[in-house]
Amino acid sequence: MSYILALDQSTSATKAILFDETGSPLDREVREHQQLYPEPGWVEHDAEEIWQNALEVLHGLLQRHPDKTDDLHCLSLTNQRETIVVFEKTSGTPQHNAIVWQCRRGDPICQELITAGHEEEVRRKTGLKIDTYFSASKLAWMIRNRPDIKAKLEAGEALVGTIDAYLIYRLTGGRVFATDHTNACRTLLYDIGALRWDEGLCDLFEVPMAALPDVRESASMFGETDLDGSLGRPLPIAGVMGDSQASLFAQRCFEPGAIKVTFGTGSSILLNIGEKIRYTDSGAVSTLAWVYRGQATYSFEGLINYSAATISWLKDQLGLIDSSAQSEELALSVPDSGGVYLVPAFAGLSAPYWSTTARAAIIGLTAGSNRAHIVRAGLESIAYQLRDVLEMMRQDAGLELQNIQCDGGPTANRMLMQFTADLSGLELVVADIPDISPLGAALAGGLAVGLYDTLEDIAALPRPVAVYKPQMPREEAESKYAGWQEAVQRVL
Numbered sequence: 020m021s022y023i024l025a026l027d028q029s030t031s032a033t034k035a036i037l038f039d040e041t042g043s044p045l046d047r048e049v050r051e052h053q054q055l056y057p058e059p060g061w062v063e064h065d066a067e068e069i070w071q072n073a074l075e076v077l078h079g080l081l082q083r084h085p086d087k088t089d090d091l092h093c094l095s096l097t098n099q100r101e102t103i104v105v106f107e108k109t110s111g112t113p114q115h116n117a118i119v120w121q122c123r124r125g126d127p128i129c130q131e132l133i134t135a136g137h138e139e140e141v142r143r144k145t146g147l148k149i150d151t152y153f154s155a156s157k158l159a160w161m162i163r164n165r166p167d168i169k170a171k172l173e174a175g176e177a178l179v180g181t182i183d184a185y186l187i188y189r190l191t192g193g194r195v196f197a198t199d200h201t202n203a204c205r206t207l208l209y210d211i212g213a214l215r216w217d218e219g220l221c222d223l224f225e226v227p228m229a230a231l232p233d234v235r236e237s238a239s240m241f242g243e244t245d246l247d248g249s250l251g252r253p254l255p256i257a258g259v260m261g262d263s264q265a266s267l268f269a270q271r272c273f274e275p276g277a278i279k280v281t282f283g284t285g286s287s288i289l290l291n292i293g294e295k296i297r298y299t300d301s302g303a304v305s306t307l308a309w310v311y312r313g314q315a316t317y318s319f320e321g322l323i324n325y326s327a328a329t330i331s332w333l334k335d336q337l338g339l340i341d342s343s344a345q346s347e348e349l350a351l352s353v354p355d356s357g358g359v360y361l362v363p364a365f366a367g368l369s370a371p372y373w374s375t376t377a378r379a380a381i382i383g384l385t386a387g388s389n390r391a392h393i394v395r396a397g398l399e400s401i402a403y404q405l406r407d408v409l410e411m412m413r414q415d416a417g418l419e420l421q422n423i424q425c426d427g428g429p430t431a432n433r434m435l436m437q438f439t440a441d442l443s444g445l446e447l448v449v450a451d452i453p454d455i456s457p458l459g460a461a462l463a464g465g466l467a468v469g470l471y472d473t474l475e476d477i478a479a480l481p482r483p484v485a486v487y488k489p490q491m492p493r494e495e496a497e498s499k500y501a502g503w504q505e506a507v508q509r510v511l
Contacts (some may be wrong), residue, residue: 020039020040020090021039021040021090021092021470022037022038022039022040022045022087022090022091022092023037023038023040023091023092023093023094023095023258023461023464023465023470024036024037024038024077024080024081024091024093024094024095024254025037025038025094025095025096025097025258025457025458025460025461025464026073026076026077026094026095026096026097026186026457027097027098027262027454027456027457027460028069028073028096028097028098028099028182028183028186029098029099029262029283029284029456030099030102030119030120030121030283030284030285030328031051031052031054031284031331032049032050032051032052032072033049033050033052033069033072033073033076034047034048034049034050034076034454034457035047035048035073035076035077035079035080036080036454036457036458036461037080037084037087038457038458038461040465040470041480041481042269042458042461042462042480042481042482043481044452044454044458045084046080046083046084047080047454048075048076048077048079048080049076050072050075050076052064052065052068052069052072053065053068055116058124060122060123060124060126060366061122061123061124062118062119062121062122062366063116063117063118063119063122064102064116064117064119065113065116065117066104066106066113066116066117066182066185067112067113069117069182069186070111070185070186070189073186073189073190074246074247074249077094077246077249078246078249081246081249081250088250088251091254092255092257092464092465092468092470093254093255093256093257093258093464093465093467093468094190094244094254094255094256094257094464095256095257095258095259095457095460095461095463095464096183096186096187096241096256096258096259096260096460097183097259097260097261097262097265097456097457097459097460098181098182098183098186098202098261098262099119099120099182099262100120100181100201100202100205100261100262100263101120101152101153101154101181101205101206102117102118102119102120102154102181102182103117103118103154103157103158103161103179103180103181103206104117104179104180104181104182104184104185105158105161105168105171105172105177105178105179106177106178106179106180106185106188107171107176107177107178108175108176108177108178108193109176109193110193111185111188111189111193113185114165114167114168114171114177115161115165115168117182117185118157118158118160118161120152120153120154120285121284121285121324121328121366122151122157122366123151123366123367123375124151124157124160125151125155125156125157125159125160126151126156126375128151128156128159128160128163128224129149129150129151129156129375132149132223133149137149137223140219141207141220141223142298143298144210144211144212144217144219144220145204145207145208145209145210145211145220146204146211146296146298146304146305146306146317147205147207147304147305147306148304148373149207150369150373150375151375152322152324152369153205153206153207154181154205154206154207154208155206155207155208155220155223155224155226156207156224158179158206158224158226159224159225159226162225162226163225172226172227172230173227175229175230177230178196178230178231178232179226179230179231180196180198180231180232181198181202181203181205181206181261183198183199183202183259183261184196184197184198184202184232187241187242187256187259190242190244190246190256191241191242191243191244191256194242195241195242195256196232196233197232197233197234197235197241197242197259198232198233198234198235198259199234199235199236199237199239199259199260199261200214200234200235200236200237200307200309200310200315201237201260201261201264201265201307201308201309202259202260202261203216203232203234204306204307205261205306207220207224208220208221208224208226208228208231209234211296211305211306211307211315211317212296214234214310214315215234216228216231216234235259236309236310236311236312236313237258237259237260237264237268237309237310237311237460237463238257238258238309238311238463238464238466238467239257239467240255240256240257240467241256241257241259242255242256243255243256244256255467255468257463257464257467257468258460258461258462258463258464258465258466258467259460259463260309260456260459260460260463262281262283262287262456263281263287263289263320263456264289264306264307264308264309264318264459265455265456265457265458265459265460265463266279266281266289266426266427266455266456266459267279267289267291267308267318267459268308268309268459268462268463269426269450269455269456269458269459269462270424270426270450270455270459271477271478271482272289272291272308272424273291273474273478274291275291275292275293276290276291276416276418277290277291277424278290278291278412278420278423278424279423279424279425279426280405280423280424280425280426280427281425281426281427281455281456282326282327282401282425282426282427282428282429282430282435283326283327283427283428283429284325284326284327284328284331285322285323285324285325285326285328286322286323286326286401286404286405286427287320287321287322287323288320288321288322288323288405288408288409288412289306289308289318289319289320290318290319290320290412290415290416290418291308291316291318292305292317292318292319292416293316293317294314294315294316294317295317296317297317297319299319299415301371301411301414301415302321302370302371302372302373302408302411303319303320303321303370303371303408303411303412303415304319304320304321304322304370305317305318305319305320306318306319306320309463311466311474319412319415319416321369321370321371321407321408321409321411321412322369322370322408323369323370323401323404323405323408324363324365324366324367324368324369325363325364325365325366325379325400326401326404326429327343327401327427327428327429328363328365329361329363329365329397329400329401330343330346330394330397330398330429331343332363332365332397333346333393333394333397334346337393339390339393339394340394343428343429344431346394346397346398346432347398347432347433347434347435349390349391349394349395350391350394350395350398350434351434352391353389353391353392353395355395356383356392356395356396356399357383357385357387357388357392358383358385358502359381359382359383359384359388359392359393359395359396360381360382360383360396360399360400360403360502360503360506361379361380361381361382361393361396361397361399361400362377362379362380362381362382362400362506362507362510363379363397363400363404364377364378364379364380364510365378365379368507368510368511370407370408370411371407371408371410371411372407372507372511374511377510377511378510379510380506380509380510381393381396382506382509382510383502383506398432398434398435398438399438399499400503401429401435401439402435402438402439402442402443403442403500403503405439405442405443406442406443406500406503407507409423409443409445420445421445421446422445422446422447422448423443423445423446423447423448424448424450425439425447425448425449425450426449426450426452426454426455426456427454427455428454430449430450436449436485436487437487437490439487440487440488440489440490441489441490441491441496442491442496442499442500443489444489444493444496445489446486446487446488446489447486447487448484448485448486449484449485449486449487450482450483450484451483451484451485462477462480465477
């Protein structure tokens with residue numbers, strides 16, 4: 020049997036997963052990291068903590084499976100996208116906390132560029148909106164506010180990359196500074212048609228282009244690592260993909276029209292649109308799904324900032340639940356939300372509204388409302404936001420969706436999955452492993468090292484799923500959705 024080791028660096032934690040050649044997960048190791056909020060609307064991670072956690076989970080997992088070390092084919096990597104790190108070239112030491120995709124500090128810079136009329140130019144090249152969700156305005160903020168970092172970047176003494184590029188640099192001891200197309204295309208600095216960093220975009224955001232990483236296909240080699248001396252032999256790093264595209268790949272959404280939803284801290288809905296770029300005006304962005312053997316595959320993407328993060332907020336900030344798992348039990352203790360809607364606009368609202376000024380609210384409270392109604396409203400807000408994006412996708416793509424491929428930790432919440440099927444009126448096909456993004460990276464790594472020869476080989480691998488069919492009467496589902504839309508308008 021052959022094995023692939025995968026590293027999943029997500030917004031909340033770093034995980035190591037061991038897969039066999041059929042794509043079955045055998046074991047995993049997890050470390051959470053701190054969420055830092057230096058100012059309202061700002062979110063940071065300690066990149067050095069993330070690096071140390073990466074080593075710990077990889078070491079911990081391999082120590083439990085010494086018999087499989089000789090049969091490891093590669094280390095694959097998937098990561099939270101858009102989060103940006105500036106680090107020293109000689110040592111790899113971070114020069115600032117990583118600025119997270121959720122962080123809104125770049126809003127004024129984005130507004131400057133929109134006011135100056137650059138929005139269409141940026142969209143045409145990147146497929147994205149000028150929004151601080153993406154990396155470039157965070158980097159521009161750092162360059163403007165930290166003259167020491169600006170000087171190091173311009174002098175070639177510091178480098179900048181998304182989390183994957185940073186970890187690859189540390190894993191290879193600084194020998195490889197590279198990212199893949201799925202991460203590069205989320206920065207607002209990358210031309211997704213020409214498949215290269217764009218000098219004009221770098222000038223627009225004041226970023227020295229020489230400080231950016233090499234861009235490679237996901238199913239290619241990214242150097243070798245001995246895991247900081249803990250492996251007896253160098254292990255190839257192969258298979259690198261941003262988390263959402265990695266789950267699209269793992270769900271075998273290889274054909275135009277295939278759609279998947281990753282439920283996570285935020286949620287990403289991706290629709291494969293084929294080999295030609297298309298643009299929309301209704302709120303979706305266009306992005307690279309992957310590049311394979313020189314051919315780009317594109318997708319529409321709808322982005323939701325707060326999905327499982329809303330449940331974390333109910334737990335950590337309000338203390339209404341002791342764990343995320345408790346949310347299902349508490350939500351099922353009431354028949355419905357009692358007319359309560361939670362609109363989780365903690366960092367604005369993304370697709371299809373794209374309002375940076377909207378703020379969260381709990382609407383519809385009465386004297387009879389209790390914590391179970393609020394927690395249920397928090398769970399239901401995930402499904403409502405997904406319905407918003409699905410309606411947008413139908414319009415953009417001109418397709419009637421037959422089912423939705425689903426993955427991510429919250430898919431373990433059966434109440435949420437059934438409510439999502441009811442609200443959307445679509446069958447949900449849920450992957451039977453909660454963390455599928457590292458599987459996508461591992462499958463791409465398997466392609467790179469010759470464990471699989473073609474996409475058809477991957478499509479033929481077993482894929483256990485659970486299926487949820489709509490049960491709620493359509494009239495009731497539409498009434499609930501109308502209430503959500505009214506609540507959103509009040510927030511907007």
